[in-house]
Amino acid sequence: MVSDKFKKSLRINSVLLITDLGAGLILYNYGKSKGKKVSFSIPPGMELWSMLLVAGATSVLTGAALTRVEKRLKVEIFDETDQAFLDPDEWEGLFTSFKGLKRQIGTGSNYGTPEGITNFLRGNPKETGRPVSKKKSVGGD
Amino acid sequence: MKKDYIPIVLCGLVGFAVGGYIGLNALIPKSSGLHDEFIMVFAICSIGLFIGSLAGFTAVQIYKGDA
Numbered sequence: 001m002v003s004d005k006f007k008k009s010l011r012i013n014s015v016l017l018i019t020d021l022g023a024g025l026i027l028y029n030y031g032k033s034k035g036k037k038v039s040f041s042i043p044p045g046m047e048l049w050s051m052l053l054v055a056g057a058t059s060v061l062t063g064a065a066l067t068r069v070e071k072r073l074k075v076e077i078f079d080e081t082d083q084a085f086l087d088p089d090e091w092e093g094l095f096t097s098f099k100g101l102k103r104q105i106g107t108g109s110n111y112g113t114p115e116g117i118t119n120f121l122r123g124n125p126k127e128t129g130r131p132v133s134k135k136k137s138v139g140g141d
Numbered sequence: 142m143k144k145d146y147i148p149i150v151l152c153g154l155v156g157f158a159v160g161g162y163i164g165l166n167a168l169i170p171k172s173s174g175l176h177d178e179f180i181m182v183f184a185i186c187s188i189g190l191f192i193g194s195l196a197g198f199t200a201v202q203i204y205k206g207d208a
Binding site for chain 2: 012015016019020023024027028031043047050051054055057058061062065066069070073
C-alpha cells in the first residue's frame with residue numbers, strides 16, 4: 001500500500017528524529033551539569049514536551065525538504081528509446097566493431113565490412129548508367 | 142541504502158554542533174546559561190541538524206549518481 005519512496009523518507013525521518021532527540025538529551029545534561037560531573041537525566045515535563053515538539057517540527061520540515069531535493073536532483077537526460085541506454089557489454093561490442101572496421105580500412109581489407117557498404121563499393125555506376133546521386137533525386141520527387 | 146544514512150546523520154550532527162555553538166555564543170546572553178535557555182538553544186541546534194542533514198543527503202544523491 002505504502003510506496004517505497006514514502007518508506008524511505010519515513011526511515012530517514014525516524015533516524016534524524018532519534019539523532020535530534022539523542023543529541024538534545026546530551027545537550028540538556030551537559031547544560032545541567034554546569035561544568036561539574038555529568039549525570040544523565042530526562043528533562044522535566046514541560047521542557048520534554050517542548051523538546052519533542054521542536055524535534056517533530058524539524059523532522060517534518062527535513063522530510064519535506066529531502067523529498068524536494070530528491071525531486072530536483074532526479075533529472076533524466078535520456079529516455080528509454082535513446083541509444084545512451086545501451087548495456088555496458090553492448091557498448092563494448094559497438095566499440096570493438098568500430099575498432100575492427102577502422103583497422104580494416106587502414107589495411108585496405110574489406111573483410112567483415114557491413115553488407116550495405118560492400119554492395120555500394122561493388123556497384124559500378126558507369127556500367128548501370130544510374131549514378132547514385134541522380135537515383136536519390138528521382139526518388140525524392 | 143544503510144550506508145547512505147551515515148553521511149546524512151554525520152552532517153546533521155555537525156550542523157547540530159554548529160547550531161549549538163552559534164546559539165550559545167551569539168544568541169544567548171552570557172548571564173543566562175544553557176540550562177535556563179535550553180529550548181531556545183535546542184531549537185537552533187535542530188535547525189542546524191536540519192540544514193546539515195540536507196547537505197549530507199544532497200551529497201549522497203550526487204555522489205551516488207556519479208558512481
